[in-house]
Amino acid sequence: MSVTDVNQPRETISRRPEASKIPPWAWDAWRIVSSVAVTLLGLLALTFFIGRMLPIDPVIAIVGEQADASTYDMVYKQLGLDKPLYVQFLYFMGDMLRGEFGNALFMGNKVSADLMRVFPATIELATIAITIGVFVGIPIGVLAAVYRGSPIDHFARIIGLLGYSVPTFWSGLMGLVLFYAILGWVGGPGRLDVFYIDIVDRVTGLLLVDALIAGEWEVFQNAVSHIVLPASILSFNAIAFISRLTRSFMLAQLSQEYILAARVKGLSKWKVIRKHAFRNIAVQLLTIVALAYAILLEGAVVTETVFAWPGFGRYLVSGLLAGDMNAVLACVLIVGIIFVSINLICDLLYRILDPRTK
Amino acid sequence: MRRLLAPSLILAATLAAASAQAATPKDALVMAWNLDALITLDPAQIAEVNGNDIMRNVCSRLVRFNIADPSKLEPEIAESWSSSEDGLTLTFKLRKDIKFPSGKAATAHDAVWSLKRAIHLNFGNAANLTEWGFTSAKADEQIRAVDDHTIEVKLPQPYPTGLIVSAAFTSNVSSVLNKETGEKNAKTTDGRSDYGNGWFKTQSDCVGPYKVRTWNANDVLILEANDIYFGEKPGLRRVLIRHVPESGAQRLQLEKGDIDVGRLLSSDDLKALATNKDIHIEQTVMHGYSYFAFNAQDPILSNPKVRLAFRYLVDYEGLERTVMAYQGKARNSLVPIGAFGALDEKAGLPFKLDLDMAKKLLTEAGYPNGFTKKYILSANAFNPAVAQHVQANAAKVGIKLELEQMADANLFTKMRAREFEIGQIGWGAGYPDAHSMVSRHAQNPDNRPEAKLAQYPTWRSAWVDPKVNDMAAKAMMERNDAKRIAAYHELQKYMLENGPMAYMFQTVRPIAIRKEVKGFQIGAFEVRYRSASK
Numbered sequence: 001m002s003v004t005d006v007n008q009p010r011e012t013i014s015r016r017p018e019a020s021k022i023p024p025w026a027w028d029a030w031r032i033v034s035s036v037a038v039t040l041l042g043l044l045a046l047t048f049f050i051g052r053m054l055p056i057d058p059v060i061a062i063v064g065e066q067a068d069a070s071t072y073d074m075v076y077k078q079l080g081l082d083k084p085l086y087v088q089f090l091y092f093m094g095d096m097l098r099g100e101f102g103n104a105l106f107m108g109n110k111v112s113a114d115l116m117r118v119f120p121a122t123i124e125l126a127t128i129a130i131t132i133g134v135f136v137g138i139p140i141g142v143l144a145a146v147y148r149g150s151p152i153d154h155f156a157r158i159i160g161l162l163g164y165s166v167p168t169f170w171s172g173l174m175g176l177v178l179f180y181a182i183l184g185w186v187g188g189p190g191r192l193d194v195f196y197i198d199i200v201d202r203v204t205g206l207l208l209v210d211a212l213i214a215g216e217w218e219v220f221q222n223a224v225s226h227i228v229l230p231a232s233i234l235s236f237n238a239i240a241f242i243s244r245l246t247r248s249f250m251l252a253q254l255s256q257e258y259i260l261a262a263r264v265k266g267l268s269k270w271k272v273i274r275k276h277a278f279r280n281i282a283v284q285l286l287t288i289v290a291l292a293y294a295i296l297l298e299g300a301v302v303t304e305t306v307f308a309w310p311g312f313g314r315y316l317v318s319g320l321l322a323g324d325m326n327a328v329l330a331c332v333l334i335v336g337i338i339f340v341s342i343n344l345i346c347d348l349l350y351r352i353l354d355p356r357t358k
Numbered sequence: 359m360r361r362l363l364a365p366s367l368i369l370a371a372t373l374a375a376a377s378a379q380a381a382t383p384k385d386a387l388v389m390a391w392n393l394d395a396l397i398t399l400d401p402a403q404i405a406e407v408n409g410n411d412i413m414r415n416v417c418s419r420l421v422r423f424n425i426a427d428p429s430k431l432e433p434e435i436a437e438s439w440s441s442s443e444d445g446l447t448l449t450f451k452l453r454k455d456i457k458f459p460s461g462k463a464a465t466a467h468d469a470v471w472s473l474k475r476a477i478h479l480n481f482g483n484a485a486n487l488t489e490w491g492f493t494s495a496k497a498d499e500q501i502r503a504v505d506d507h508t509i510e511v512k513l514p515q516p517y518p519t520g521l522i523v524s525a526a527f528t529s530n531v532s533s534v535l536n537k538e539t540g541e542k543n544a545k546t547t548d549g550r551s552d553y554g555n556g557w558f559k560t561q562s563d564c565v566g567p568y569k570v571r572t573w574n575a576n577d578v579l580i581l582e583a584n585d586i587y588f589g590e591k592p593g594l595r596r597v598l599i600r601h602v603p604e605s606g607a608q609r610l611q612l613e614k615g616d617i618d619v620g621r622l623l624s625s626d627d628l629k630a631l632a633t634n635k636d637i638h639i640e641q642t643v644m645h646g647y648s649y650f651a652f653n654a655q656d657p658i659l660s661n662p663k664v665r666l667a668f669r670y671l672v673d674y675e676g677l678e679r680t681v682m683a684y685q686g687k688a689r690n691s692l693v694p695i696g697a698f699g700a701l702d703e704k705a706g707l708p709f710k711l712d713l714d715m716a717k718k719l720l721t722e723a724g725y726p727n728g729f730t731k732k733y734i735l736s737a738n739a740f741n742p743a744v745a746q747h748v749q750a751n752a753a754k755v756g757i758k759l760e761l762e763q764m765a766d767a768n769l770f771t772k773m774r775a776r777e778f779e780i781g782q783i784g785w786g787a788g789y790p791d792a793h794s795m796v797s798r799h800a801q802n803p804d805n806r807p808e809a810k811l812a813q814y815p816t817w818r819s820a821w822v823d824p825k826v827n828d829m830a831a832k833a834m835m836e837r838n839d840a841k842r843i844a845a846y847h848e849l850q851k852y853m854l855e856n857g858p859m860a861y862m863f864q865t866v867r868p869i870a871i872r873k874e875v876k877g878f879q880i881g882a883f884e885v886r887y888r889s890a891s892k
Contacts, residue, residue: 057771062397064405067482069810074480109560109575117574173606181610188616189607190578194388194598198572198580308390308602310577318394318576321765 032344040336044096047332048089051325058323092329101330104319111330114315119334120205121191122311125303126296128231133238134289140239141246145254146273156243163240172233172306179229187226189308196222230307234300238292245288249281282353290342297338381615385595387875387890390602390611391621393576400558401533402476402483407786410530412599415887416581417533417564418589420450420469420509421523425881428645428790429698431523434589435469435534435565436509439523445516445837450509450527455588458536459569466503468537472564473501475540475553476531485813486529486788489797490522491515518837520698524789528883536563567592567888576601581887593877593891612637612870618892619878620870625740628684631870639870643687644882645694645794646786646865648744650733652858654821656779659731662856663723668780669860670719671751673711678863681743686863691850692799694864696882699792699833699846708854717755728756734772735782737763744862745782774812776820784865785815790883792846793834800853801830821858 022030058079063071080088095102101111144156179186187193191207196219200210208227211220253259254277262272301313312331319327382388395406401417404410421439424430433439436450456464474497476484491514492500500512513522526532540554562570567589568581581597600617602608605624609631611617623631631637650668652659659665674688682688691706693699700706720726735745742763749759759780764772773781787794802816802823803809811817826849833845869885871878879886 056765056767060767060770060774061395062405064482067405068485068813071480071482071484072812114575118576173604176607176610181614184614188611188614189602189604190600193616194382194386194600197578197598306604306607308600308604308607310574310601314576321767323767 036340040333043332043336044329047329048325051328052085054323056323061322102326104324104327111326115330115334116205118310118312118315121309122297122313124206124208125227125231125234125309125311126293128227129234129296130238130293132232132235133242133292137239137242138246141243142250144247145250148251156247160240160244163236168233168302169306171236172303175229175233186229187222191223191226193222230303230309234296234303238296241292242288246285249284250277253277253280283350286346286349286353290346294339294342298335382618384892387594387597387887388617389599389619389621390608390617391599392603393601394603398559399562399570400555401530402479403481403555404530405482411885413530414884415568416562416566416570418566420527420532422528423790423883425879425884425886428696428881428883441519446513448511448513452507453588454507456565457586458563458565459584461586464534464565465506466509469509469534470501470503471537472533472535473531479553479555483531486526486531490517490526521791521793524791528789534565539563568597590888592888597887612872615872618872618875623868623870625683625685628868628870636873637870638873639868640880641684642867642880642882643695644865644867645697645790646784647861648686648784648863648865649859649861650780650782651815651819653776653779654819654858655776658725658729659779661723663719664725666855667716667719669709670712670716671748672862674707674862677744677747681740682863684866684868685740686866689864690854690861692795692853692861693792693846693850694787697790697792699843701847701850713751713754720755730758731779732762733759733780734762734764734769734778736766736769738766741782773818776818796830796849799859800826800849816858819858
């Protein structure tokens with residue numbers, strides 16, 4: 001590119017045309033949709049081509065390790081693996097634009113149907129986990145900041161350290177040993193005891209909600225007893241993450257002069273913390289809670305394995321290990337959409353929580 | 359604080375009420391298993407352990423193995439069978455009281471359709487028929503229904519009757535599916551019918567003691583008793599198979615009584631359960647192996663003395679007591695104990711850890727200072743521990759083994775493509791006759807790379823021995839049992855010294871069962887759910 005080129009005034013796609021009749025909201029919508037589409041397309045293309053480089057053969061999973069070459073070739077062609085990579089990718093994109101994700105190579109089910117089955121289980125688990133994370137993590141963080149250096153702060157630090165460092169596999173199994181096997185306070189692995197399987201019709205896929213819709217109180221109770229432990233284990237990391245950052249945000253606010261001014265005005269300590277300091281960290285908290293929720297929604301493979309939870313994380317990993325790229329791509333797309341959606345929701349909420357962003 | 363109190367009390371009350379429930383239903387058998395690999399319920403397609411185990415309880419076959427002694431055959435859907443004088447025609451007489459769960463009578467036409475369907479679909483299971491000369495083009499002439507209760511099978515060669523019945527007509531492909539359901543649900547793609555495969559993948563309509571009621575993949579599979587089953591009625595109305603992939607979680611559920619049967623427990627968990635008076639561990643010696651294979655394309659590994667040296671690098675009995683407790687029984691011969699034609703236990707385990715002998719053989723082979731080789735293996739279960747044991751002993755005689763662990767799918771791909779030097783892997787025989795192993799682990803019909811006979815481990819190892827091919831072919835066609843046994847004994851002894859695989863352990867399948875469950879019959883080729891009661 002020449003110097004002259006650089007100095008030329010340039011019209012770019014990112015620039016809003018000044019004399020355009022397009023209303024600003026439409027321009028913003030177009031900008032968001034196009035950037036989301038490009039992001040998701042890039043994500044899919046990257047996943048697809050990396051996935052195809054993995055040394056895992058999906059045909060073996062279907063025909064069995066002892067199959068002969070003719071059987072192998074037949075299934076290889078049925079799966080479309082004989083086609084060039086870009087053609088396979090275009091097929092997938094075509095399916096996706098029709099609102100499908102193709103069939104899972106493994107069972108031949110529609111991937112969309114599989115996702116409808118596994119994703120609600122993860123949504124249910126992640127939502128309860130993030131709720132615990134927020135209601136435990138934020139108070140711990142606030143208290144640790146307010147009583148900096150006190151035993152409460154040390155306790156919060158230990159919680160943070162454990163939440164980050166204890167392997168979920170271990171804490172999950174220990175939780176099961178203590179609360180399920182020894183104390184009998186919670187249900188075991190799986191979403192329900194065998195007595196309650198198949199009683200409630202599937203409406204939303206969220207078992208707690210479906211049980212309430214069906215008026216099956218006993219099923220609801222049983223489902224709660226099964227979800228409470230995995231959700232608590234899963235929330236442990238979120239508690240650590242949220243409490244440490246809440247503490248840090250609060251400390252930054254508490255050292256500001258306006259806090260001192262508010263106190264000098266005669267406001268009580270907790271009123272200042274609640275009405276001023278906490279309100280000012282709301283936007284930052286929203287960001288980290290949203291991020292923690294998005295991470296939980298991706299599925300927690302280890303937690304889902306220990307607790308035999310038929311969720312999204314295990315579906316994604318099973319697909320990956322079997323080389324089932326239709327399933328993997330659909331999952332990647334879902335994760336991408338989760339992150340993008342949560343970012344958009346956060347953007348909107350920022351405007352409500354922080355008047356300066358309006 | 360008061361605002362939090364109410365929800366907390368509700369949660370506590372909910373948990374207290376829910377956790378009061380205990381034990382499993384009286385009329386149901388609750389099993390925990392890892393159902394990750396279960397991808398189809400279609401008997402023509404099943405290629406893994408779980409599906410095979412489950413569907414044997416849903417779809418009865420023409421003939422079955424005696425559960426205690428699988429080398430003996432028993433009638434199931436076929437009440438009798440006979441062979442013509444020339445050995446080229448097999449006739450099966452079917453029971454007259456067989457019905458599908460809907461009440462519709464099952465006939466020889468359904469049975470013939472099911473057999474031919476398997477051949478046409480040509481999934482891996484089709485080999486149960488195609489390797490005996492049945493083909494899609496000739497299927498109509500080769501397998502036909504003489505009347506509603508008689509099937510006539512034309513054999514391309516006069517195989518010993520016991521062998522062909524055992525190999526082909528006890529397998530999944532001899533399940534009797536409802537032809538009407540298959541045809542109604544068949545889908546045609548590019549002019550090729552799927553014979554209802556899409557439907558049978560997730561549902562059942564066949565003659566058997568149970569029917570599939572619900573299958574939520576990677577969650578739970580529920581079977582329900584078929585009230586009009588012709589044979590022994592199921593002792594329990596339902597069988598619930600829960601997907602519990604973690605051994606520790608299975609163990610806790612078993613101890614607590616939330617499941618009746620644990621199907622996938624680690625050695626450590628089994629050792630812990632062995633002291634529990636409420637639980638019994640049933641160990642079944644299976645017709646499968648853990649072994650390591652050598653790639654004969656490698657100039658060093660193509661030397662029989664080198665391969666023989668490796669056989670002296672394993673402490674078979676020591677590993678059996680430790681790493682392989684509940685998982686394997688030491689054995690070196692390629693025909694498993696319990697199969698027709700197997701060497702006895704002593705003759706089948708001639709090797710032991712002997713580093714001096716290994717060193718001597720390596721010196722004779724021209725490698726007194728050893729060499730370096732890559733050794734690939736599955737990252738699952740006992741495999742890494744066994745491989746490390748081999749590696750440590752190999753190092754003592756100068757062989758440096760570079761271990762590479764990988765996912766099973768990756769391991770299978772590499773070995774099927776001959777892309778390995780030494781590979782540790784497993785294999786399961788399809789039926790309890792020496793031929794099942796010999797036909798794959800000794801014979802190699804065509805060693806050329808372009809033949810792509812990946813279903814033959816001998817081909818994967820690029821190993822062929824015309825003498826072995828000849829011995830195996832003769833043994834297979836021998837109609838005198840005593841002579842056939844002698845032929846297989848001779849072949850096994852030859853393979854022990856020369857073969858491309860070093861067999862270490864015959865697979866053991868441990869199943870942990872709560873004492874409340876009575877009469878649960880477990881065999882090497884069948885786990886009979888219907889015999890269980892409480």
